[in-house]
Amino acid sequence: MKLKLNRHAAKALKKMLEEDGTEGKLFRVFVTNVHGDHAHYDLMLDTPTENDEIVKTDKDIDFILDKNDEYLDGVWIQFFHVPKEEWLITNPSKGGHHHHH
Structure with a gap:
């Protein structure tokens, strides 16, 4: 399985991992809802x-993905500062639907 994230997402996620109570935990990407050919993620x-499969990224953050969920293979996690701070999790290979957080 594959997963990629932009550098802003990596920086924000690494900061979250420095908080108390996160020892031994990884970020899990999961599907919250499926609509036809696309899914919503969190x-x-x-x-x-x-x-699960632990997927390593080029940003030194490992993620947990359910290896039986086809909508997770190829997911892309992005974090933007402009025009407002928001997360965007998509899977371009599965309809490319954008899910804002």
């Missing part, structure tokens, strides 16, 4: 299970 801190 993030949370979690620990992996036997159904």
Whole structure:
């Protein structure tokens, strides 16, 4: 499975991992809803299970993905500062629908 994130997302996520209570946890990307050919995504801190794959990124952050969920392969996590701070999690290979947080 593949996952990519922009540098702003990596910086924000690394800062979250420095907070108390995050030891031993990784970020899990998961599907909250599926509409036809696209899905909506979210993030949370979690620990992996036997159904998960740990995906390494080029930004030194590992993510948990459910290896049985086809909508997670190829997900792209972005964080923007302008025009306002917001997260954008998409999967261009699965309809390219944009989900803002």
